[in-house]
Amino acid sequence: MSSAIINGKEIGQEIRNSVAERVTRLKEQGLTPGLAVVLVGDNQASATYVRNKQKSCEAIGMFSELIKLPEETTQESLLAQIELLNNREDIHGILVQLPLPKHIDEDIVIATIAVEKDVDGFSPVSVGKMMLGQETFLPCTPFGVMKLLEFSGIEIAGKHAVIVGRSHIVGKPMGQLLLQKDATVTYTHSKTPNLPSFTKQADILIAAVGRANFITKEHVKEGAVVIDVGINRDENNKLCGDVNFNEVDGIASHITPVPGGVGPMTITMLLFNTVQAAENKLEHIVKL
Ligand SMILES: NC(=O)C1=CN([C@@H]2O[C@H](COP(=O)(O)OP(=O)(O)OC[C@H]3O[C@@H](n4cnc5c(N)ncnc54)[C@H](OP(=O)(O)O)[C@@H]3O)[C@@H](O)[C@H]2O)C=CC1
Ligand SMILES: Nc1nc(=O)c2c([nH]1)NC[C@@H]1CN(c3ccc(C(=O)N[C@@H](CCC(=O)O)C(=O)O)cc3)C=[N+]21
Numbered sequence: 557m558s559s560a561i562i563n564g565k566e567i568g569q570e571i572r573n574s575v576a577e578r579v580t581r582l583k584e585q586g587l588t589p590g591l592a593v594v595l596v597g598d599n600q601a602s603a604t605y606v607r608n609k610q611k612s613c614e615a616i617g618m619f620s621e622l623i624k625l626p627e628e629t630t631q632e633s634l635l636a637q638i639e640l641l642n643n644r645e646d647i648h649g650i651l652v653q654l655p656l657p658k659h660i661d662e663d664i665v666i667a668t669i670a671v672e673k674d675v676d677g678f679s680p681v682s683v684g685k686m687m688l689g690q691e692t693f694l695p696c697t698p699f700g701v702m703k704l705l706e707f708s709g710i711e712i713a714g715k716h717a718v719i720v721g722r723s724h725i726v727g728k729p730m731g732q733l734l735l736q737k738d739a740t741v742t743y744t745h746s747k748t749p750n751l752p753s754f755t756k757q758a759d760i761l762i763a764a765v766g767r768a769n770f771i772t773k774e775h776v777k778e779g780a781v782v783i784d785v786g787i788n789r790d791e792n793n794k795l796c797g798d799v800n801f802n803e804v805d806g807i808a809s810h811i812t813p814v815p816g817g818v819g820p821m822t823i824t825m826l827l828f829n830t831v832q833a834a835e836n837k838l839e840h841i842v843k844l
């Protein structure tokens with residue numbers, strides 16, 4: 557029997573519809589949610605993602621502005637651009653597309669984004685609040701994965717979640733969100749010996765490695781829920797995940813495809829966070 561497919565495009569669309577309604581209500585009150593996307597350099601993949609994000613904003617009536625800076629932009633001038641966006645009334649969310657050119661310190665750049673506009677949830681204050689379980693913008697990819705699990709009726713409490721990967725933007729926050737929902741969490745990474753001995757224990761397996769078709773049937777327990785965060789190109793330049801879908805299909809109870817799994821959810825949660833940022837501002841005005 558084949559595994560149930562978790563359809564991120566469909567679940568994402570359902571959430572986008574409710575976000576679109578919130579946009580309509582905000583506009584009736586004279587406020588159009590605005591997202592600024594900062595793109596430095598001419599990384600081809602980044603340009604594609606950014607276009608995708610902008611199209612998605614427009615589709616639900618949000619304002620989006622692309623700030624496109626040349627590869628040789630200095631850190632100082634990038635920081636100045638972010639300060640301008642921090643102070644703009646029409647911009648509620650700021651996203652600085654990663655990776656940045658090597659001569660720029662990403663940590664400093666991200667820390668400069670005003671926390672109330674940090675819709676990626678990457679700044680140190682946002683991360684700290686997330687760790688403490690305080691209200692904040694959650695990082696879009698792990699947040700999107702939590703929504704996929706929720707909409708698919710997958711129970712998390714008491715389950716063993718194994719994360720492959722510990723990056724600051726995916727693996728590490730993913731484990732935190734699952735822990736908050738009472739999973740038992742194991743982190744694995746490039747220094748983990750005998751990886752399958754860990755992943756085989758997973759009730760929920762999250763692959764965030766960045767290697768095409770890396771997770772095979774030897775890594776997966778019968779009946780596990782497998783979430784594939786990876787976005788890679790295979791030897792034929794075809795988009796593929798970190799999970800060898802054909803091998804794992806039929807072993808997993810549920811699996812996310814690539815494309816059409818986690819990717820669309822990342823953008824959905826970016827829209828969600830940006831609308832929330834605009835609503836927060838409105839509530840603030842009403843309170844004054
Ligand atoms: N769908 C979406 O919306 C998004 C998808 N992505 C995709 O997800 C994937 C991961 O992204 P990201 O977290 O940014 O990547 P990083 O390269 O920052 O992190 C990769 C992680 O995988 C670990 N790793 C690498 N090789 C192995 C191995 N052989 N065994 C076990 N662990 C290993 C690394 O370990 P160590 O820490 O020891 O180096 C690291 O923690 C990529 O394909 C990326 O394109 C990313 C963001 C959003
Ligand atoms: N500051 C910042 N925030 C990010 O959220 C961020 C980033 N930098 N840098 C790059 C990664 C990657 N990322 C993706 C988003 C959507 C898809 C997506 O929509 N994928 C589609 C397919 C897209 C295609 O066809 O190429 C899918 O999986 O179905 C993929 C990857 C966000 N990232």
Ligand SMILES: [Mg+2]
Pocket residue numbers: 656657658659660661662
């Ligand atoms: Mg850098």
